[in-house]
Amino acid sequence: MIELSHINFRYKKKKQLFENLSLTLQPGFIYGLLGKNGAGKSSLLKLVSGLLYPNSGQCTVFGHHAAARKPAMLQDIYMIPEEFELPPVSLATFVKINSVFYTRFSQNQLNAYLAEFELSDDAKLSTLSYGQKKKFLIAFGLATNARVLILDEPTNGLDIPSKSQFRKIMAASLDEDKIIIISTHQVRDLENLIDNIVVLEQGNIIFNYSIAHISERLAFEYNLAGVPDEEILYTEELQGRKAGIVKNIAGVDSRVDMELLFNGIVKNAPAINEAFANLKYEY
Amino acid sequence: MTTELNLTRLGHFIKRQLYMNLSAMWVAIAAVTGILLVVSGFVAYFNPDDVRNLIPFYLVVFFLGGYIFTSMIFNEMHSPQKSYAFLTLPVSTAEKLVGAWVIVAPVYLITAVASMFILGAASSWVAGEPVALPGLLGKNAFKILGIFLVCQTIFFLGATAFKGNNFLKTLLALFVFFTLWAMYTGGVGYILFGANGSGVNHGFSHEFKNLMEAFVKHILPFLFWFVLPLYLLVVSYFKLKERQV
Numbered sequence: 106m107i108e109l110s111h112i113n114f115r116y117k118k119k120k121q122l123f124e125n126l127s128l129t130l131q132p133g134f135i136y137g138l139l140g141k142n143g144a145g146k147s148s149l150l151k152l153v154s155g156l157l158y159p160n161s162g163q164c165t166v167f168g169h170h171a172a173a174r175k176p177a178m179l180q181d182i183y184m185i186p187e188e189f190e191l192p193p194v195s196l197a198t199f200v201k202i203n204s205v206f207y208t209r210f211s212q213n214q215l216n217a218y219l220a221e222f223e224l225s226d227d228a229k230l231s232t233l234s235y236g237q238k239k240k241f242l243i244a245f246g247l248a249t250n251a252r253v254l255i256l257d258e259p260t261n262g263l264d265i266p267s268k269s270q271f272r273k274i275m276a277a278s279l280d281e282d283k284i285i286i287i288s289t290h291q292v293r294d295l296e297n298l299i300d301n302i303v304v305l306e307q308g309n310i311i312f313n314y315s316i317a318h319i320s321e322r323l324a325f326e327y328n329l330a331g332v333p334d335e336e337i338l339y340t341e342e343l344q345g346r347k348a349g350i351v352k353n354i355a356g357v358d359s360r361v362d363m364e365l366l367f368n369g370i371v372k373n374a375p376a377i378n379e380a381f382a383n384l385k386y387e388y
Numbered sequence: 389m390t391t392e393l394n395l396t397r398l399g400h401f402i403k404r405q406l407y408m409n410l411s412a413m414w415v416a417i418a419a420v421t422g423i424l425l426v427v428s429g430f431v432a433y434f435n436p437d438d439v440r441n442l443i444p445f446y447l448v449v450f451f452l453g454g455y456i457f458t459s460m461i462f463n464e465m466h467s468p469q470k471s472y473a474f475l476t477l478p479v480s481t482a483e484k485l486v487g488a489w490v491i492v493a494p495v496y497l498i499t500a501v502a503s504m505f506i507l508g509a510a511s512s513w514v515a516g517e518p519v520a521l522p523g524l525l526g527k528n529a530f531k532i533l534g535i536f537l538v539c540q541t542i543f544f545l546g547a548t549a550f551k552g553n554n555f556l557k558t559l560l561a562l563f564v565f566f567t568l569w570a571m572y573t574g575g576v577g578y579i580l581f582g583a584n585g586s587g588v589n590h591g592f593s594h595e596f597k598n599l600m601e602a603f604v605k606h607i608l609p610f611l612f613w614f615v616l617p618l619y620l621l622v623v624s625y626f627k628l629k630e631r632q633v
Contacts, residue, residue, distance in 0.1 A: 179479075186472050207478065
């Protein structure tokens, strides 16, 4: 379990980013961390992985203090940042020199992921494209079997077939011990993948619910003609029609439109959250 | 062996660091060896009597190269696109410190001394004067290596403390430090002895002389050989521990 408790954090000479932020992430789920630019998504991921230290409050990962960066904790975390640089060595060499630090690393799993991503292990990392490098890091990260996998904008730079391979691999790799956190702007890439949505806005968590709850409480309509106003939570223009989020009065589970939901939360979080009023808020 | 210092993990870390920087190191080694080889060749061929004088030249290159190499040992941690990998690597801070030190100190020393032997032997052979090697094995050799190791801890601290251009920034920091130190000691000296140094010839001079002798003979060497490097390594440890992206 990842537990952030009363976190206060600010970058030097900048205004407060997180103020009294608390969040609990449970194993067995894929969390989608959404938010606009500068909302604090990457900073939150860095706090979890011990790359940043909170000014006050506590961040623990499976009972370890993240900021202590003890090997026991670090071998349970693998982070794939949005921007990275890999050393000029072959895939096989990279694996040989880095896998030894992860006690649960599986070469068989890595081979399977590399085959899925159509990567050869004799290729030199410096000759790969950005998308291929990212696929390699994702494959390596999954093969470490770290219990926490953090991906910052993982689908950036991936072509369309790779995005679908990514979704397939991620869905298959989740087990009840793992926590996968995916931060992204490209919300459509996460459809049918994530279990929980956490939305950050100016350092605050303004939304944190599971997809199951969302589809139970909200419905996504692409033509709001005839829908009573009191049921509408959010509207936007969509190709000459009004699309939006409405209360799921019928209670029948509906498909969650991530983009519509994200827009609705960012524009009017209180109205969306109201639909979950009698649910226990999850942070 | 503790969770903070696991020798197996330390070995893996040293191996990783060597592999990750292998291509850059080969380029540097090839460039330096090439230059030294050319210079040694010229000296040995055109001026065989001066072959012995190559040793101090090798030492200057060895010192300078070592300090530049030391300053670059944590480059991965300072690069915004690589630091995440270094800082989230499941290796403790103590292992990162010891591992990096092993690479820049013993590993570098052995490589550099071996290279100097080979170059010295080669140039002596070309000059037809196979007696240049003892210059490397003189009585001051260990003292020189010791001085190198002590001064290296300054650059080691610079490698952990500064983000980018670590060698130049460490040199600048040293310059500023010694300038301030000279101003301070000069000021103290002026207050104690006046403009003519007249205080030396009066009253307290004998006791003061004994005190200064003890300080220079016993305390200062102890501070230099043991306290200074250990202190700098401890500060480097905390710099690494506190490091964020």
